[in-house]
Each structure stands twice: as structure tokens, then as C-alpha cells.
Amino acid sequence: MVKKWTDYSDDEIKNMVKEEIIRCGIADYPSRTRYNENYDNEKAPSAVSLMNRFKLKWPELMESLGFEYDKEKMATERSKKIKGATKKTKWNTLSDEELFSVFKGVVIAKNITMVKEYKEKTVGEDAPSYGTIISRLGNIAPLLARIKRERVSGKKEDPQ
Numbered sequence: 198m199v200k201k202w203t204d205y206s207d208d209e210i211k212n213m214v215k216e217e218i219i220r221c222g223i224a225d226y227p228s229r230t231r232y233n234e235n236y237d238n239e240k241a242p243s244a245v246s247l248m249n250r251f252k253l254k255w256p257e258l259m260e261s262l263g264f265e266y267d268k269e270k271m272a273t274e275r276s277k278k279i280k281g282a283t284k285k286t287k288w289n290t291l292s293d294e295e296l297f298s299v300f301k302g303v304v305i306a307k308n309i310t311m312v313k314e315y316k317e318k319t320v321g322e323d324a325p326s327y328g329t330i331i332s333r334l335g336n337i338a339p340l341l342a343r344i345k346r347e348r349v350s351g352k353k354e355d356p357q
Contacts, residue, residue: 202242202250210242210250215262217241227264229255288325288333296333300325301344310345312337 202210218227221235229244236243244255251258259266288296303324309315315337316327330337343354 202246207251210247211262213241214247218262218264224264227259227266288329293333296325296330297340300330300334300340301347304341304344305348310341312341315341 205213217236217240218224218232220237220240221232223231223235233244242250247258248255251261253261256266288299291299303309303319303322304315307314307318309318312327315330319326325333327337330340334340347354
């Protein structure tokens with residue numbers, strides 16, 4: 198009969214997980230994602246099962262197993278957003294004024310007049326995402342109204 202993970206003691210599970218992390222070659226960088234991508238489910242439980250069993254978050258679990266888990270170091274290594282660190286994208290390298298200029302160009306080129314249209318017409322395009330515009334420039338509706346006013350009057354407005 199096949200054993201279930203609940204049939205093993207906590208110490209046995211911890212040893213299995215340590216061995217699996219080493220076997221997968223992720224001991225130097227034991228992120229939960231890397232573990233889930235590489236572990237053999239016949240040799241150790243999933244990350245979620247482990248966290249539920251030990252009632253620990255992944256970093257705490259890794260530290261309890263003797264692995265170094267430095268979120269800052271890992272964030273730098275994988276260049277992802279963690280605790281306010283911003284992922285480098287071409288849109289984040291632009292000033293807000295430059296980003297607005299790109300946004301305006303997309304709106305004019307695609308004849309966009311509503312927020313819904315911006316979301317639909319820019320998916321998969323070389324354009325700032327709806328989320329980027331919202332987080333950097335604020336609500337899109339007033340921006341669209343500003344672009345419309347500028348086009349009608351022929352005068353550039355100062356950003357507010």
C-alpha cells in the first residue's frame with residue numbers, strides 16, 4: 198500500500214524536503230516557485246502541502262530546514278517586484294510626461310475614446326498597460342478627456 202504524506206513524521210518530511218531541494222539543485226536559491234517547478238511529487242510534498250502542514254510561510258520553512266532565504270537577494274537576482282522594488286520595464290524608465298506622450302500617441306493612433314477601448318485595443322500591443330497608466334498617471338477617463346480637449350483646442354494642457 199502506498200504511504201500518504203500524513204503517514205510520515207515531521208522529521209521524516211523535513212529530511213525528504215531537504216534532500217529534494219538539494220537534488221533539484223536549488224539549495225542556493227530555494228524559492229517556492231523553483232521548488233514547485235522542480236520537485237518530484239513522489240519524493241516530497243508540494244510547497245503548499247508543506248506550508249499547511251508546518252503552518253509556516255515558505256521563507257520560515259526554508260530557514261527551519263537550514264537554508265538561507267534572503268528575499269532582498271532573491272528579488273535582485275530575479276529582478277521582480279518585492280516590497281516596493283520596481284521591476285525595470287521600458288515604461289518605468291520614462292518620466293510621467295514621456296509616458297503620457299506615449300499614451301496620447303496610442304490613444305490617437307487607435308482612435309480610443311473610452312477606458313474600455315484602451316483596455317481592449319492595447320492588449321498584446323507595444324503600449325503601456327492599463328495598470329501602468331493607472332499606477333503612474335491616475336484614472337484614465339480624465340486623461341482621455343484631456344487628450345480630446347487638446348485635440349479640439351489645438352493647445353497642450355499642463356498636467357495636473
